[in-house]
Structure formats: structure tokens, C-alpha cells
Amino acid sequence: MADWNAAQYLKFADERTRPAADLLARVPLESPARVIDLGCGPGNSTALLCARFPRAAVTGLDSSPDMLATARERLPAVRFVEADLAGFTPAEPPDLLFANAVLQWLPDHAGLLARLARMLAPGGCLAVQMPDNLEEPSHRLMRRIAGEAPFAERLAQAAAARTRLGSFRDYDAWLSAAGCTVDLWRTTYVHPLAGHRGIVEWVRGTGLRPFLDPLDPADQAAFLARYEAALAEAYPPQADGRVLLPFPRLFLVARRR
Numbered sequence: 001m002a003d004w005n006a007a008q009y010l011k012f013a014d015e016r017t018r019p020a021a022d023l024l025a026r027v028p029l030e031s032p033a034r035v036i037d038l039g040c041g042p043g044n045s046t047a048l049l050c051a052r053f054p055r056a057a058v059t060g061l062d063s064s065p066d067m068l069a070t071a072r073e074r075l076p077a078v079r080f081v082e083a084d085l086a087g088f089t090p091a092e093p094p095d096l097l098f099a100n101a102v103l104q105w106l107p108d109h110a111g112l113l114a115r116l117a118r119m120l121a122p123g124g125c126l127a128v129q130m131p132d133n134l135e136e137p138s139h140r141l142m143r144r145i146a147g148e149a150p151f152a153e154r155l156a157q158a159a160a161a162r163t164r165l166g167s168f169r170d171y172d173a174w175l176s177a178a179g180c181t182v183d184l185w186r187t188t189y190v191h192p193l194a195g196h197r198g199i200v201e202w203v204r205g206t207g208l209r210p211f212l213d214p215l216d217p218a219d220q221a222a223f224l225a226r227y228e229a230a231l232a233e234a235y236p237p238q239a240d241g242r243v244l245l246p247f248p249r250l251f252l253v254a255r256r257r
Contacts, residue, residue, distance in 0.1 A: 012202055013044055015191050019249050020045040020100040023129045024052055026183060026253050032056050032095030032124070038085055038116075039102025043071030046078060049098060056095075061088060093121035101206075104130040107163050110174050113254075117178035120256040126175075131207075132165050132186060132250040137234035138203055142211050145226050154214045161210035171252055180254035188248045192238075196231040199245055200224060 024045075032053055037046045040060030049058050060080040062068050068080050086106055097116055106112055117126050133139055146155035166174075168184050175182045193199055204212070204224075212220050235243045 012191075012205070013042075015189070015202075016101070017044045017048070018189065019129045019187070019251075020048055020098075022187065023100060023127050023251055023253070024048050024098070026251070027052075027096065027098075027125050027127050028253070028255065029053075029096055029125055034090075034092060034094040034121075035059070035096045035098065036061060036090060036094045038088075038097055038099040039105075040071055040080065041067045041101075043074045043078070043080075045098065045100040046071060046075055046080075049096075050075065050078060053096075061085065090119060093119060093124065095121050095124045097124075097126045099126070099128045101129055101131060103128055104163055104165065105161065109163060109166055110170070113171065113174050114178040117175055117180050117254055117256060122256055124256050126180070126252075126254045126256075128250075128252045128254075130165060130250050132248040133207075134162060134164060136246065136248070138199060138231070138245065139207055141227060141230045141234060142203075142208060145223060145230065146211050148226075151211075151215070151219065151223060154219075155211055158210040158214070162207070165250055171250075175252070175254040178254075179257050181257065183253040185251050186248060187251065188246050191245045191247055192242045193245055194243075195237065195241055196228050196235060196243055199231050199235065199243060200228050202245065 033056060035049050035053055035056045035058045037049055037060045040046045040062050043060060046058060046060040058078055060071055060078060061083050063082065063084050065082060068082055071080050085102065097120065103112065120126060143159050145151065146158050171184060172182045193202065211223065215223060237243050
């Protein structure tokens, strides 16, 4: 995919930061020495980590130059590293690996979560939040339109960019086998947005990227017009014109024994 767009992502900065804050609130660590923000994006989650653990050595890691440029401007005293999470190995065992809305882009969660858990220092935590919305209308409609003419051939692989999440039982089993105790929960946030275009703008910064990147500008516009029309049928507006977007997310905090 093309590089991420930090400005597009931050159009909904408060809404995107809230799950990170909720995840961090359940991390049972008092004074970790080494903290790594995996998939740190524009630094909104990194700022939370720095505020919670002011004495920790906090590192932000991301594969997007645009996201990292924004994060470095926001937090100039923090170390940020451009790297692919799929092959990342820390120099020293971290006390906290924090992964807010990133692991859904990586495959093989059974192997991935076990690998991350085994990187931790004894007593360390892996804290993860992932969108669990592939069966929401917002995402089912992306896939439906991608299968229609004239998009089908170019977008045949778009849906595969996101990994389908496992069940609570799956994540508990994988992380327990890796030597962790596991805290799991699922929350549905409800975001009031300014009409159906608001939903388009929200997902354009994340879930729509694999569907738009392969298209030229004219076909992108055609796809978005068809998508917005489909959203209008799936999400009835409130009396004042706002549209409510339910957004389920899966959370886990695994602590290494």
C-alpha cells in the first residue's frame, strides 16, 4: 500500500486516541524501564505512554515515514524508529509492548502474539487493541463494491490486507501457551459523525486504504461515490443529520509470568 496519511488519520484524533487510553488504563505496571509503542502512528498513543510512565525509555516504532514525521514533530524528545513490525526484534527485552490498532494489519496472530509475548522481560506486558469491525456495514460494503465492475479485477486482493480476528478463546489459548496471564475484553464505541461523508472520511484514513490505493483518481472518486450511497442505506441519520457509527474493538493485556 501507499504510505499512510497522518493528516487524514488525525481528522479523528480524539476518537482514535480514546481506545489507546482505555487500553493503557488496564496495564498493571507501575514503573517499566523500557516501553515500545508498536505502530505508533502520529504519536498520539506515544504521548499517552510518556505521560503515564515519565521515567521510562519510550520508543515509537512505525513503518510509515509520514506518520513518523508527525510523531517526531509532536514529541521531539522521544526516540522513533522506522521499521517493519513483522520482522522487528528489540535490542533488550521491553517491559511493555503497546500495540494500538496495528496488529490487525499483520497475519498469523497465533504465531505473532506468541512471538511478541516471548520478547517481554519477566513480568512485562503486551497490550493490544484491534478494530473488530469487519462484519460492520462500513466494511462489508467496501468488500461488496470492490467485487463489482469496474473494480473487481484490480481490488481482488484488497480485503486480504486486514486479518480476521480470532475469538476470545483463541487469544487466551495462544498467549497462555506463551507463558502469559491474559485479560480480554471487547468494547463497542459509538461515534456521532457529520453525515455519511463523515464515515467515508473516517475509514478513508484506515480501512479504505487497500481499496483506494490500486485505483486511479477517477476510479477512486467513483468508488467513494458508490460507497457513500450504500452507507446512506445502511446508517439512517438522526433527526439532526448526524450518523452514529458503532465501532467494536478487541482488547487484550497479556502479562508474562
